[in-house]
Ligand SMILES: [Zn+2]
């Protein structure tokens with residue numbers, strides 16, 4: 001019997017949130033921990049992510065019994081025979097169901113882990129400010145935390161070795177997020193090529209058996225054969241990405257407020273990440289893109305986007321198996337029932353420019369005395385001069401959906417670049433105006449943005465008016 005041990009040592013590239021599904025004394029959503037407080041990413045979450053990748057690599061998504069409606073297979077007596085169920089085990093409780101060949105260990109986050117509590121808000125679409133009842137906070141792990149992913153498997157065939165190797169490479173390249181809040185950029189990993197290893201042992205060989213008994217299982221010596229890491233570095237199918245950078249407009253400042261930083265600096269509002277390394281949370285950018293895209297859709301056609309924070313949001317009919325009934329905004333950004341197709345990742349560029357302090361005093365004028373009103377005085381510490389790299393990824397898209405989604409995003413980014421959308425706190429006070437350094441180029445659709453925008457009109461059943469009406473420059 002041949003046993004394999006895959007190991008991937010990586011660091012988190014973006015914030016990381018693996019929720020415990022309960023609140024703690026500090027935040028509304030605490031992180032998953034062991035009884036002794038150690039932070040973990042459960043093996044089941046990693047296995048689930050790996051399984052979904054292997055399904056895509058093997059191309060069995062539609063054929064596996066897992067994806068056929070329960071009522072249609074209620075009489076099914078045999079387990080699914082697809083390649084992926086052979087590797088990861090059958091999920092239907094029928095006779096002859098096979099267990100998984102793969103065991104995934106919990107990944108423990110031990111050294112160099114910094115936790116923090118951050119604020120999340122939902123935007124009220126009509127007031128364009130935080131919607132009060134939907135304010136929440138959650139705990140997340142700051143980037144650069146180290147974690148080791150380990151899985152063991154036995155009796156693998158060569159294509160199964162390849163799939164697992166490729167899936168782990170995809171994890172290490174940040175293409176597959178782990179944990180929660182992934183559409184908001186969380187859970188991306190990075191791993192160097194030398195951080196992956198595959199070792200094996202053959203327990204029918206006496207030397208190997210002895211090594212397995214004498215040494216601790218975590219020890220490399222217990223796994224005498226070092227193998228070359230299988231699989232290849234590739235891109236997932238049905239996926240397009242765009243990379244570009246955005247920076248604060250000249251003279252503009254920005255502020256995504258952080259409650260902890262406010263206490264630390266003594267200002268009423270202070271930026272997340274501090275001044276020099278002020279962060280632009282992907283959730284803030286994504287939220288702005290969504291509300292901006294909704295506004296464009298409603299401008300084109302009044303009922304083209306639902307109101308996600310109100311009763312007039314998309315609610316699935318019984319037995320819906322795809323998201324074709326959703327409005328276009330929900331199909332791109334997701335909702336309570338469907339995952340988002342768009343994910344946003346924001347990182348500082350390699351040649352990181354430090355932010356500069358821009359303190360502000362705000363007062364309310366007393367209408368009677370004409371002077372400042374004592375209780376309504378507050379100050380804010382904003383940031384000047386920051387720049388960020390942005391990656392937008394559209395995942396799990398059908399080829400004919402890609403153009404209109406890209407067209408909608410191109411128009412929304414155009415609004416951002418022209419100051420119609422602002423990010424973070426205080427747009428009325430001049431905070432949060434950004435410009436795009438370069439135009440986003442979508443893989444495969446690079447020079448075809450105009451046809452993408454036309455596709456959006458077509459999707460809405462409208463006649464594209466041509467450039468006479470649409471005269472401003474498109475972020476091509
Ligand atoms: Zn199957």
Ligand SMILES: [Zn+2]
Pocket residue numbers: 305306307313314326327328329330331335
């Ligand atoms: Zn909707």
